[in-house]
Amino acid sequence: MWKLDNINIHTYQEARYIVHNHGGYCYNREGRFIKHSNDWAYLINGVCNPPVIGAENTTIDEDVIPIISGFHTGVHAYVGIFSILSNYFKNKDQLKGKKLLVYRNVQKGIHQAIDYLIETNHIERSDIIYLDPDTLYLFKTVTLIPNSLHSYWEDSEIRDEIVNFIDDKLTKKQPSPFDKISILKHHNSGVSSDMGAIDYELAKSISREGGYKLIEPSEVGEIEVINLLKNAKEVLFSWGTTFMKNYIYISNRCKKIDVLITGNPFMLEFDNAVERGILPTSFKKANIGYHYE
Secondary structure, eight states: OOBOSSOOOEEEETOEEEEETTEEEEEOTTOOEEGGGOHHHHTSOOOOOOOOOOSOOEEEEEEEEEOOOSOSSHHHHHHHHHHHHHHHHHTGGGGTTOEEEEETTSOHHHHHHHHHHHHTTSSOGGGEEEEOTTOOEEEEEEEEOOOOBSSTTSOHHHHHHHHHHHHHHSOOOOOOSOSEEEEOOBTTSOOSOOTTOBOHHHHHHHHHHHTOEEOOHHHHOHHHHHHHHHHOSEEEEETTHHHHHHGGGOOTTOOEEEEEEOSHHHHHHHHHHHHHTOOOSEETTEEEEEEEO
């Protein structure tokens, strides 16, 4: 469930595109909404109410590919955009000459990943077009690469394709002085929701007692998070996006992942994942253990 088995890349002439409620929506030249432009509509069968578009638009005479999903923050944003990027690079020869659309207000870490692709010459900066919210754009053509996955737990083959993209394109491959890394959700970490967060002093205490280096993704940046986790032998995560987004960054060097579950809502989420049989107990060479706090 919640995965796209076949990637069907289609190009639409004189198509319109808008980012509304932080998700992307595309319309063909007749003004009909294209379902595969928004993964909330086609991938998870969510209730999708595309905005009603008018005649006025900003015209950009370019052939474009949206690197935009139905989500702009959290694990689903990363999964969706990394899925699209993975499929873009697998088909890059056939997609030459097209500009890439990026939502201006997407999560900072995704901007950092795209900037790194530019810095490492995988993408030309001149090929990026940043879109503002609630602005209707008309393009010469829009080529849609559907997002194929909603979370990393749904399909290991698609997940591993995304991991290969990250290893190949987003990994600095430089040593780190830390063998044990913790990323814990606490009230000072700048996350959008406090659900499951612990006190900062407790996060420091847990990390110090376990011999972990506590890192703040908002301070070190997404590429450095990837690099630190690639080098780690043991990792401690908080349950939620902190774990679900970041665990795929580890390498075969890592032998142990522990996940701290705090707060009743997260405990209910964990129990639901157990009941559905989707909870991972290992990844690469690391065993994953879950702990109620």
